[in-house]
Amino acid sequence: xxxxxxxxxxxxxxxxxxxxxxxxxxxxxxxxxxxxxxxxxxxxxxxxxxxxxxxxxxxxxxxxxxxxxxxxxxxxxxxxxxxxxxxxxxxxxxxxxxxxxxxxxxxxxxxxxxxxxxxxxxxxxxxxxxxxxxxxxxxxx
Amino acid sequence: xxxxxxxxxxxxxxxxxxxxxxxxxxxxxxxxxxxxxxxxxxxxxxxxxxxxxxxxxxxxxxxxxxxxxxxxxxxxxxxxxxxxxxxxxxxxxxxxxxxxxxxxxxxxxxxxxxxxxxxxxxxxxxxxxxxxxxxxxxxxx
Amino acid sequence: xxxxxxxxxxxxxxxxxxxxxxxxxxxxxxxxxxxxxxxxxxxxxxxxxxxxxxxxxxxxxxxxxxxxxxxxxxxxxxxxxxxxxxxxxxxxxxxxxxxxxxxxxxxxxxxxxxxxxxxxxxxxxxxxxxxxxxxxxxxxx
Amino acid sequence: xxxxxxxxxxxxxxxxxxxxxxxxxxxxxxxxxxxxxxxxxxxxxxxxxxxxxxxxxxxxxxxxxxxxxxxxxxxxxxxxxxxxxxxxxxxxxxxxxxxxxxxxxxxxxxxxxxxxxxxxxxxxxxxxxxxxxxxxxxxxx
Numbered sequence: 001x002x003x004x005x006x007x008x009x010x011x012x013x014x015x016x017x018x019x020x021x022x023x024x025x026x027x028x029x030x031x032x033x034x035x036x037x038x039x040x041x042x043x044x045x046x047x048x049x050x051x052x053x054x055x056x057x058x059x060x061x062x063x064x065x066x067x068x069x070x071x072x073x074x075x076x077x078x079x080x081x082x083x084x085x086x087x088x089x090x091x092x093x094x095x096x097x098x099x100x101x102x103x104x105x106x107x108x109x110x111x112x113x114x115x116x117x118x119x120x121x122x123x124x125x126x127x128x129x130x131x132x133x134x135x136x137x138x139x140x141x
Numbered sequence: 142x143x144x145x146x147x148x149x150x151x152x153x154x155x156x157x158x159x160x161x162x163x164x165x166x167x168x169x170x171x172x173x174x175x176x177x178x179x180x181x182x183x184x185x186x187x188x189x190x191x192x193x194x195x196x197x198x199x200x201x202x203x204x205x206x207x208x209x210x211x212x213x214x215x216x217x218x219x220x221x222x223x224x225x226x227x228x229x230x231x232x233x234x235x236x237x238x239x240x241x242x243x244x245x246x247x248x249x250x251x252x253x254x255x256x257x258x259x260x261x262x263x264x265x266x267x268x269x270x271x272x273x274x275x276x277x278x279x280x281x282x
Numbered sequence: 283x284x285x286x287x288x289x290x291x292x293x294x295x296x297x298x299x300x301x302x303x304x305x306x307x308x309x310x311x312x313x314x315x316x317x318x319x320x321x322x323x324x325x326x327x328x329x330x331x332x333x334x335x336x337x338x339x340x341x342x343x344x345x346x347x348x349x350x351x352x353x354x355x356x357x358x359x360x361x362x363x364x365x366x367x368x369x370x371x372x373x374x375x376x377x378x379x380x381x382x383x384x385x386x387x388x389x390x391x392x393x394x395x396x397x398x399x400x401x402x403x404x405x406x407x408x409x410x411x412x413x414x415x416x417x418x419x420x421x422x423x
Numbered sequence: 424x425x426x427x428x429x430x431x432x433x434x435x436x437x438x439x440x441x442x443x444x445x446x447x448x449x450x451x452x453x454x455x456x457x458x459x460x461x462x463x464x465x466x467x468x469x470x471x472x473x474x475x476x477x478x479x480x481x482x483x484x485x486x487x488x489x490x491x492x493x494x495x496x497x498x499x500x501x502x503x504x505x506x507x508x509x510x511x512x513x514x515x516x517x518x519x520x521x522x523x524x525x526x527x528x529x530x531x532x533x534x535x536x537x538x539x540x541x542x543x544x545x546x547x548x549x550x551x552x553x554x555x556x557x558x559x560x561x562x563x564x
Contacts, residue, residue: 010456010466011304011449013297015188015350020293021196022166026434033433033492043433044492047156055162059200068297069456069467151315151325152308152445154438156491161434167293174292174351184292185351209438210315210326297470303478307445329438337444341482 001077002035008070018065024100025058028090031076039128051121053086053106060102070094078133083119084108086129142218143176149211159206165241166199169231172217180269192262194227194247201243211235219274224260225249227270283359284317290352300347306382307340310372313358321410333403335368335388342384352376360415365401366390424500425458431493441488447523448481451513454499462551474544476509476529483525493517501556506542507531509552
């Protein structure tokens with residue numbers, strides 16, 4: 001599990017007085033980015049190394065609204081990893097209070113957009129993520 | 142079913158050269174807004190009439206990337222309607238080509254955020270949406 | 283002068299109940315894009331032809347707030363054109379009512395980011411824009 | 424002068440491979456928010472206290488592009504303060520490297536949108552900002 005803290009920006013609110021719902025996916029991406037960095041593989045290096053992990057499917061459930069200036073945490077988990085797919089789950093929290101939960105599904109593709117094998121393409125990253133996936137799953141039990 | 146056409150904005154792209162995934166939810170909202178307007182109940186009137194339909198859950202599946210300047214269509218369907226919940230489904234298309242499909246789930250709440258009964262609160266809108274829901278379901282069969 | 287019409291999106295509002303100020307620059311870009319298209323040179327072709335017109339400076343004055351669902355018009359003018367620089371001015375209007383005015387300054391650069399000469403690089407576009415610049419200036423007098 | 428550090432988000436990039444220009448104004452707002460917080464008056468308290476500081480005019484000059492994942496700093500200065508107007512200036516930096524400079528002009532208004540006198544409405548905040556304005560001006564000399 002990985003944690004990042006950030007503040008809600010004024011631009012992220014809407015006229016209902018709460019954060020507009022699509023912004024949570026931007027926060028999930030921040031969570032993923034910091035998780036990759038923590039493993040020693042910042043996402044900017046992926047693209048330099050000739051592969052990318054485009055988003056294929058997402059979902060989010062909104063429990064309580066996030067508000068302007070809230071100090072939030074995004075918790076990110078490697079939910080499932082295969083050589084050609086990644087799945088992450090996320091919690092958005094304000095302190096101990098859970099505001100939203102989401103999941104994103106990613107393909108692993110090369111520069112021309114064709115599926116590629118992460119285990120072969122980046123064995124170091126594969127090992128690191130696989131290790132986290134295992135421990136995450138254990139925690140969930 | 143309701144259709145709206147729009148062009149992809151430069152700001153909606155990211156450095157992968159395609160539209161950033163969270164923007165599709167903004168387009169879904171455009172589809173909902175035009176569907177409501179077509180029924181004679183623009184969304185801005187909802188808030189004036191003392192109720193709102195906040196987003197409780199969303200999902201989206203990305204099939205092919207949308208590109209800058211693409212002329213896209215969002216098709217919006219009333220997938221399910223109860224007095225206290227609404228569900229919409231969406232297709233994002235470039236011509237006949239399906240790029241993404243999504244679904245949004247909404248609560249119906251009053252000004253203080255408590256659930257309210259759409260059938261009682263806005264019987265005219267209820268009737269209109271219920272009529273579309275039925276016809277949509279028939280079309281899907 | 284070129285006109286484009288569009289509706290304010292819910293996501294563009296903030297908790298003050300009006301459009302967040304940075305969005306006007308996204309609308310200005312829409313105005314520029316349609317102006318280029320009208321001249322027969324859609325902006326997507328610029329990048330294919332090996333040059334770009336990055337933004338070097340912008341300003342905007344806000345007179346009256348734009349609101350959710352407003353049907354707005356962006357009017358775009360070629361304010362000044364040299365072989366290596368472009369300047370555009372913009373009006374954001376709700377009907378006849380002027381909501382904001384802005385200006386953007388652009389460099390003309392090649393793929394490696396070095397300044398390039400529009401007159402040589404794209405003489406057809408240069409002629410078209412130069413013709414509009416002149417006529418615009420006359421209208422302003 | 425006040426400093427805040429943040430990372431560039433993937434969503435903030437565009438297909439030119441750099442940060443889209445309108446995002447800098449969102450960063451300026453983050454700078455203002457932290458400056459107010461440092462004076463003991465978080466911006467969320469302004470709205471609770473019955474006044475707001477809407478943006479009336481903005482400008483920005485872009486010197487070098489900000490890139491995905493860059494660790495940036497926004498430096499914020501109180502450039503000018505009168506009882507009914509505020510002006511801030513901003514530097515966006517990557518380490519010591521200056522990427523952009525901007526300025527925003529704000530009115531001070533009450534809940535009904537009418538101009539109000541900050542010196543009377545919030546004398547504590549007025550004193551604090553006035554003190555910073557002076558020192559900022561000295562530094563600039």
